[in-house]
Amino acid sequence: MAIKVGMEVSIAAAQAVKQANTDIIAAYPITPQTHIVEHLAELVNNGELDAEFIPVESEHSAMSVCTGSSAVGARSFTCTSSQGLALMSEIVYIASFLRLPILMLLANRSLSGPLGIWNDHSDVMSIRDCGWIQVFAENGQDVYDHVFIGYRVAEDRNCLLPFLVNLDGFILTHMIEPIEMMDQDMVNRYLPPYQPLYTLHPDHPVTMGAFTGPALYTETKKAQDEALKGSLPYIMKGWQEFGDLTGRYYHPIERYKTEDAKIILITQGSLGGTASIAIDSLREKGESAGLVKIRLWRPFPFEEFREAVKGAELVVVIDRAISYGGPGGPLAGEIRSALYAQERRPRVVNVIAGIGGHDVAPEDFEQIIRQARKSSGEGYEIYGVRE
Amino acid sequence: MIEIRLHGRGGQGAVTSAELLALAAIKQGRYAQAFPSFGPERRGAPVVAFCRISDEEIRVRAVISRPDIVLVLDPSILRLVDVCNGLKADGVLVANTRFSPEEIKKELGVKSRVATVDANRIAQEELGLTITNTTMLGALLKASEVVDKGAMIEPFRERFGRLAERNIKAFERAYKETKIL
Numbered sequence: 001m002a003i004k005v006g007m008e009v010s011i012a013a014a015q016a017v018k019q020a021n022t023d024i025i026a027a028y029p030i031t032p033q034t035h036i037v038e039h040l041a042e043l044v045n046n047g048e049l050d051a052e053f054i055p056v057e058s059e060h061s062a063m064s065v066c067t068g069s070s071a072v073g074a075r076s077f078t079c080t081s082s083q084g085l086a087l088m089s090e091i092v093y094i095a096s097f098l099r100l101p102i103l104m105l106l107a108n109r110s111l112s113g114p115l116g117i118w119n120d121h122s123d124v125m126s127i128r129d130c131g132w133i134q135v136f137a138e139n140g141q142d143v144y145d146h147v148f149i150g151y152r153v154a155e156d157r158n159c160l161l162p163f164l165v166n167l168d169g170f171i172l173t174h175m176i177e178p179i180e181m182m183d184q185d186m187v188n189r190y191l192p193p194y195q196p197l198y199t200l201h202p203d204h205p206v207t208m209g210a211f212t213g214p215a216l217y218t219e220t221k222k223a224q225d226e227a228l229k230g231s232l233p234y235i236m237k238g239w240q241e242f243g244d245l246t247g248r249y250y251h252p253i254e255r256y257k258t259e260d261a262k263i264i265l266i267t268q269g270s271l272g273g274t275a276s277i278a279i280d281s282l283r284e285k286g287e288s289a290g291l292v293k294i295r296l297w298r299p300f301p302f303e304e305f306r307e308a309v310k311g312a313e314l315v316v317v318i319d320r321a322i323s324y325g326g327p328g329g330p331l332a333g334e335i336r337s338a339l340y341a342q343e344r345r346p347r348v349v350n351v352i353a354g355i356g357g358h359d360v361a362p363e364d365f366e367q368i369i370r371q372a373r374k375s376s377g378e379g380y381e382i383y384g385v386r387e
Numbered sequence: 388m389i390e391i392r393l394h395g396r397g398g399q400g401a402v403t404s405a406e407l408l409a410l411a412a413i414k415q416g417r418y419a420q421a422f423p424s425f426g427p428e429r430r431g432a433p434v435v436a437f438c439r440i441s442d443e444e445i446r447v448r449a450v451i452s453r454p455d456i457v458l459v460l461d462p463s464i465l466r467l468v469d470v471c472n473g474l475k476a477d478g479v480l481v482a483n484t485r486f487s488p489e490e491i492k493k494e495l496g497v498k499s500r501v502a503t504v505d506a507n508r509i510a511q512e513e514l515g516l517t518i519t520n521t522t523m524l525g526a527l528l529k530a531s532e533v534v535d536k537g538a539m540i541e542p543f544r545e546r547f548g549r550l551a552e553r554n555i556k557a558f559e560r561a562y563k564e565t566k567i568l
Contacts (some may be wrong), residue, residue, distance in 0.1 A: 004411030171448050177420050178404050178413045273446035333484060358498035359426060360451035 002246065004180045009140035009172045009306045010035035012179045013079075013105055016147035018049045019187045022103075023074035026065035032081035032117065034107045036124035040077075050109060055102030059084040063091035063102075069206055072265035073199040074150065078102070081169055082123045089127050095162045097224055101194070102162040103147065103155030104132075109169035110356045116355035117321040119169040121244075121268065121320040124297075128380045131228055133235060134164045134298040136269040141168045145248060148182075148191050151240040155194050159231045165282050168270040170357070176382045182246065190245055193319050193384040216273065229299050252301035254293040257283060261290030263348075263369060264312040268294045268331060271318060278365035289369065291359020294331065309339075312384075313348040319352045319380070328380040339369045358384060388441035389533050391450045394470050395460035398430040399418065399431065400520025405438040408545060411538040412440045420445055433468050433509065438535055458527050459483055460519045462507065471497055481530045481565075483507060483519050488568035501531035504565040513557035514550075521547075521554040525561030 007015075013036045019023070025044070027037040036082050043049040052069075056062045059080050081090060085106060093103050093183055107245050111122045124134070133153065135364020137143045141163065150163035167173060182190075198206055216302040235252070243249030256276050258264060263282075272293040281290040292308045309315055327333055332350035339345040351373040354360040375381070391408070397402030402423045407422035417440060424435035437451045453473045459465055460481040471480055478499045482491060483506035492501050504526040506519040513522075521543065527535050539558065544551040 004413070005417075006410040047550065128398075170422075174425065174449075175420060175422045176409050178418060231501050270448050288567060317470055359450050361452070364449075 001184050002180050004178045006176055006178050008035060009143055009175050011039050012140055012144045013266035016040035017077050018043050018313045019184060020147055020151050020191055020330050022051050022077045024052050024069040024076045024080050026062045026086060026361060027058050028059045028062050029055045032084050032109060036079045036105060045064045059088035060091060063088045063095060064098045067091060067095050067100060068104050071200045073196040075194045076164045079105045081107040082111050082143045086111060092127055092130045099160040100162055101160055103150045104207045105165050105167060107169040108166050118355045119171050120355040124166050125321040128330060129325050131224055132162045132164045133231055135296055137165055137167045138272045139268055140172060140175060140177050143172060144179050148187060149238050149242050151153045151314055152191050155233050156234045157197055158234045161228060166269060186245060232299050249293060252296035253304040254295055256291040258292060258308055260288060262288040264309050265291045266315060266317045274360060274362055275365050277362040277378045281366060292350050300334060305338055315346045315348045316369055317348060320354050321352060322352055347377045349375045352380055353383040353385050390454050391435040391438040391456040391458060392451050392454040393458045394464050394468055395434055397432050397434045399460050400518050401434055401436040401460050404431045404520040404524055405436040407542045408438050410542040411534045412415055414541060417442055418445050423466050433464055433529055438477040454478060454532055458523055460523050464479050474499055479530045483523055486563050487565055500564050500567060502567040506561055509557050509560050514553055522557040525558040529565040530567055531564045
């Protein structure tokens with residue numbers, strides 16, 4: 001039995017971490033942090049969750065604890081934002097190389113400076129190449145569901161990779177909305193207990209993270225890359241089985257009215273819902289417009305993406321981070337690469353919008369598309385700047 | 388879809404009002420959102436919160452700039468902040484003030500409907516302090532039945548426990564005493 005309840009998305013996420021029977025939660029308990037770990041600390045303190053909550057002295061330590069605890073076979077969780085991720089990033093790369101199925105929720109917020117606490121994607125884009133499986137959530141339900149999906153896929157012996165769920169800071173973390181909660185029996189059916197393949201144990205010594213010289217380094221990195229690329233079918237399997245259980249099916253690329261669309265808007269995260277309203281409005285005006293939402297960011301689903309935009313003449317990519325002095329935002333760079341070798345390819349226009357908490361309304365998307373029609377597609381533009 | 392913007396001062400419960408309203412709607416099987424104006428909270432400073440209620444799934448995640456209803460929890464905010472900014476012509480301003488709707492309409496030049504109640508007095512008498520979040524929900528529902536009045540009781544009980552009855556009394560009194568023009 002599943003019931004729909006109104007609650008803050010952060011609280012729902014914490015409940016999911018509890019229902020997923022997490023063993024270790026390591027987090028730095030002050031800014032930048034969310035109600036997610038605050039609520040988890042309460043659950044552990046009140047005896048409602050039989051887990052170890054380790055209030056570490058920094059995010060660097062939070063990921064270090066998760067790396068150690070996951071290596072001994074404990075289901076491990078952490079959560080951070082912006083500066084916290086920046087401080088943690090050194091160990092983030094190590095967790096994926098060691099093939100440790102840690103789950104992290106990242107409440108996306110801008111990196112300083114200037115000092116700002118609001119939502120954008122500059123934090124996650126700073127670890128784009130960290131080797132984790134990375135997904136974007138559009139709403140609270142996505143966040144709740146991906147706690148279970150994340151562990152399930154990460155711990156699949158065909159994957160054994162850490163899993164990152166991006167949820168927009170404030171826009172999702174501080175939102176109260178209806179979320180369908182699964183009962184424990186449903187969770188247990190979907191997510192079996194973690195059975196690690198190799199663990200650190202004094203009785204059965206193994207080495208993890210050994211020094212690697214030039215003779216083996218390249219082979220080691222190729223193996224890591226193959227592992228991430230090879231995780232796609234198991235991510236799909238995790239989504240399929242979750243859908244069969246709950247009726248909520250997720251896809252690497254999610255489409256809205258794209259079938260015959262000549263203009264396609266591309267978003268990540270919570271902008272998707274707002275953008276779909278703009279698409280409806282454009283359709284009413286007789287425009288052939290559609291929306292593609294990139295749910296799976298790593299491994300990037302090239303085939304599914306090309307299929308989704310194959311009929312389009314104009315693709316408008318919204319980025320929520322800047323690659324200073326580069327060819328465009330991180331997402332647009334990806335999209336252009338994905339399309340470059342195609343015989344027939346659409347014009348790609350890149351617009352940076354919604355950074356540092358700048359509000360993006362449906363009419364903004366319509367305005368962005370109007371401007372994009374006139375653009376050559378060179379470089380990128382920053383939307384809504386007062387000059 | 389009904390869009391409500393709430394104005395108050397930090398610590399007064401504008402966010403709680405938005406949340407209780409959303410929870411009541413969700414309990415009735417409807418869709419709702421409640422969220423604060425994002426940023427560091429400062430006690431006493433003017434704050435804004437938002438609430439959307441709809442019979443269909445809510446896709447928009449932008450702030451509310453053209454509200455159907457503006458709810459003002461603190462009398463001093465009325466003259467400090469342009470609370471009616473973007474308020475729809477067929478919308479309603481619901482204000483905590485000891486002045487009548489006629490006086491507020493005239494003073495602020497409001498074209499839409501205005502509802503007023505002296506929520507500070509009611510909250511002081513019923514709760515012993517001027518936290519007006521539950522009281523002003525009574526005024527809101529009198530001005531516009533965005534959720535059934537009875538649907539508020541359960542969220543009040545869940546949130547306030549043994550203090551719920553006093554909040555319900557303040558809510559009921561505001562509902563009766565609110566004047567609309």
